[in-house]
Amino acid sequence: MIKKRKIKEASIPTASMADIAFLLLLFFLVATVIDVDTGIGLALPEPIEETDIVPVSRERMAALLVNENGDVLLDGAPISIFQIKNQLKPRIISKIELPANKKLIVSLKTDRKTNYNLYIQTLDQVKLSYFETRDEYSNSNFGRKYNDLDEESQKKVQDKIPIIISLAEPESIKK
Amino acid sequence: MQFEKRRANTKQEIPTASMPDIVFMLLLFFMVTTTLREVDVLVDFKLPEAQAIEKIENKRLVSYVWVGSTGRIQVNDSIVKLEEIQDIMYKKRQELPNVIISMRVDRNQEMGLVTDIQQELRKAYCLRINYSTNIKI
Numbered sequence: 001m002i003k004k005r006k007i008k009e010a011s012i013p014t015a016s017m018a019d020i021a022f023l024l025l026l027f028f029l030v031a032t033v034i035d036v037d038t039g040i041g042l043a044l045p046e047p048i049e050e051t052d053i054v055p056v057s058r059e060r061m062a063a064l065l066v067n068e069n070g071d072v073l074l075d076g077a078p079i080s081i082f083q084i085k086n087q088l089k090p091r092i093i094s095k096i097e098l099p100a101n102k103k104l105i106v107s108l109k110t111d112r113k114t115n116y117n118l119y120i121q122t123l124d125q126v127k128l129s130y131f132e133t134r135d136e137y138s139n140s141n142f143g144r145k146y147n148d149l150d151e152e153s154q155k156k157v158q159d160k161i162p163i164i165i166s167l168a169e170p171e172s173i174k175k
Numbered sequence: 176m177q178f179e180k181r182r183a184n185t186k187q188e189i190p191t192a193s194m195p196d197i198v199f200m201l202l203l204f205f206m207v208t209t210t211l212r213e214v215d216v217l218v219d220f221k222l223p224e225a226q227a228i229e230k231i232e233n234k235r236l237v238s239y240v241w242v243g244s245t246g247r248i249q250v251n252d253s254i255v256k257l258e259e260i261q262d263i264m265y266k267k268r269q270e271l272p273n274v275i276i277s278m279r280v281d282r283n284q285e286m287g288l289v290t291d292i293q294q295e296l297r298k299a300y301c302l303r304i305n306y307s308t309n310i311k312i
Binding site for chain 2: 014017018021022024025026028029031032037038039041042043044045046047066110111112113114115116117119120121123124125127128129131167169
């Protein structure tokens with residue numbers, strides 16, 4: 001006669017599962033790169049062999065020159081970096097309602113020996129004046145800051161206040 | 176008169192059965208969000224600081240160019256010459272048409288070199304660039 005044996009309940013011990021999971025978790029915690037990439041975005045112009053010289057009225061241009069001695073000149077007059085924003089903002093604001101081909105162009109020119117940090121500081125000021133103008137414009141028209149607007153309104157603000165920064169090639173210095 | 180000590184009959188334990196589930200959930204989150212460090216940076220650089228900065232939304236689009244304080248240029252895993260940038264970047268752009276080039280340039284570098292690199296990028300039609308900076312507080 002065959003005895004029917006009762007099978008004991010089979011189980012996998014799961015007590016150590018938490019430990020294993022913790023180990024994996026720790027690995028990913030350590031391996032994760034938290035730092036976000038932040039920076040100043042720009043779009044370079046396309047390479048063109050022949051450059052057409054388009055006449056631009058002086059009134060439309062804001063010519064910034066950062067020379068090798070560390071001086072910053074706006075339209076030929078020396079200026080301190082922190083003043084750039086105050087000078088540019090009224091000029092951007094005055095052109096909000098003008099058509100697209102009359103908006104302000106900021107031309108940024110450097111020398112070959114210009115310090116990179118100084119160039120970034122200048123570019124930062126230019127960007128900052130645009131951002132602040134955009135914020136103010138959206139605040140008064142849509143009641144919110146530019147970044148909190150929906151895409152459609154952002155597009156409208158972009159059309160009104162386009163960021164046009166022209167990077168001029170530095171003059172080569174003869175040795 | 177005898178006071179009877181009140182004692183709860185239930186077990187005084189925190190149930191730990193669901194702990195693995197919670198840990199796995201955390202684990203999954205980190206596994207999904209992790210982008211592993213891909214390259215060793217071979218140049219030393221100190222980024223400039225700026226206020227008007229933007230976040231790069233899509234990390235997978237980013238390709239880095241490092242320029243160290245001594246003027247060494249690194250792309251991907253190796254130090255490259257200035258003339259090689261165009262070829263490398265052209266190939267990159269074929270894989271990723273809307274690649275963003277993040278320029279990690281040392282703050283004491285001169286603009287001449289930066290401009291030269293930019294000219295190479297223009298030739299390779301990598302037109303979206305980003306000057307990597309730290310936030311100024």
